[in-house]
Amino acid sequence: MLSDFDILQKLYDDDKFVDLLHQPNGILWLKLRSISRVEQMSLFCQRIGLDVTSIPSRQLFKYVYDHKPSNEVLESFIRELFKQERNERRERENYIIDQLYQMKVFDWGGLYQNSLEQTIINNYVKRIQSWDELNLAIDNKIFASMKGYIQCSWYNYWSSILIEDIFKDHPSVLPTIGLVKKVDFFIHDFPFDLKVTYFPDGYMEILRRAExxxxxxxxxxxxxxxxxxxxxxxxxxxxxxxxxxxxxxxxxxxxxxxxxxxxxxxxxxLLQKTIENPKALKTWLYENQGIRRFDASNRFFLVLVNVNNFDESWKLKRNKHLLEKAIHSHLDKMKPDDMEKLQLKFKWKNEEFETYADILFIVA
Known part of the structure; x- marks a missing residue:
């Protein structure tokens, strides 16, 4: 018979996120998971006076969970760890933002996320037979494409950290510390995976077709x-x-x-129509996930839109003042009782899923 811990682990691994949340200690399990690295968990055990000197590192997470530590003490510990990390990043934040503004053009160079290897294999490795032609393609095409790919990846990485910190700085948000798949933070004890995106061309075409x-x-x-x-x-x-x-x-x-x-x-x-009734877009975003990145976790969709030029919406990811004002205003209005209103059902590969999703449009 599976233990309480093992049941939660299996629900997490099987992508049954809503079922996990409905378990009595599901949220506690997720919070502990965010500090499940040995050094962090050991510090927490010292805080709560739990002797784990004889506990193997692989069993530490389960051992601490089985002792059901106080939620208040756990949250206080997590906030202290985040404060230390945040202070280090804050010292460099203005520099990072300044560097993000050095990005003038957002162009993946034809090598898009999740398809880098496939693109190179299909377009170069399998198509070119000549050694000289292959090296010419590397120098003249792949190098330029790789440069664009790396620059875009760099921009997305550092701007995402900036945006996550804006969320985590808000008092109603509990950060995660380690990299926890499917959870970036908790809002009023509800876990969310942050997804920063732009208004999808595909969804715009659906709206046009409907009219x-x-x-x-x-x-x-x-x-x-x-x-x-x-x-x-x-x-x-x-x-x-x-x-x-x-x-x-x-x-x-x-x-x-x-x-x-x-x-x-x-x-x-059509954008305004979507903002006024966003449920259909949230459903579309779940149902149009790539196979490699599919999951049914709770999501907070942050949709950035430059109304004068949709193709330049990427620039909004570095506009801290705009982002911070809009995000904190939205979080100020969120109440614990509002979470259940975010319930959403969607279909993927002929299977039905249930989740919770919020969405915020930042339009400039």
Missing amino acids: GLRPELTLIKDFCRQQGIWFDNNKPADVLLAELWAKVTEHPSQEAKDFITDLKQTRKR
Whole structure:
């Protein structure tokens, strides 16, 4: 028969997050997991006067959990650890933000997250037979693409730390200390995995289709053909859409200005419609996860939108003043009783899942 600890571990491993939360000690288990590294857990045991000198390191987490430490003492310990880490980062925060502003263009270079190896294997390793041609491709194509990939990854990493700290600085938020899969912090004792994203092109097309509107890419390609604006139709749809937006926006004709103005107005209207009723977007974000990153954990979606140019929404990730004001205002309004209202059901691969999800739009 499985122990209480093993039941919670299995629920966590099996991605049954809601079931775990409904267990009497599910939240305690998750909080302890965030300090489950040996050095952190040993310090906590010293704090609560628990002798673990004879306990093997692999059994330490379970041993401490079985003793059911006080939630108040545990939270106080976690906040102390976070304060130490936060003070170290705060000393460098202005420097990091300044460095993030050195990023002028956000371009993955064709090597997108989760597909780096696959892209290189498919486009170069399996297609090129000549040794000289392979090395030429490495020098002229892969190097430039890798540079863009690394720069974008760097920007996402450090801006994500900045945003997480903004959340964790709020008094209603309990941070996690170690890297805990599926949990970045707790809001009123509810665990959330933070997902920073932008307004999805795919969801925008769903909204347009629901109103009988043609896809943006189809419209903008037709306009370019009419105006004699050349484009490469073999490029990926998202890349081509961004390029054509730029080309038409910069075109000097009044027709181009009117066309872009009309597209922007439609985008803003559909964005506002989504903000007023965000449940469908939350569901879409769960149901359109990649296979490698799929899980049904509670999520806090932070959706960043530059209304004048959706393709530059990435710049908002470094705007601390804007982010901090909006995030803390949202957290100020959240109450413990509000958490159950965030319940959400979705389908993935013909299987039904239940979770909890909040969403905050930051529009500038």
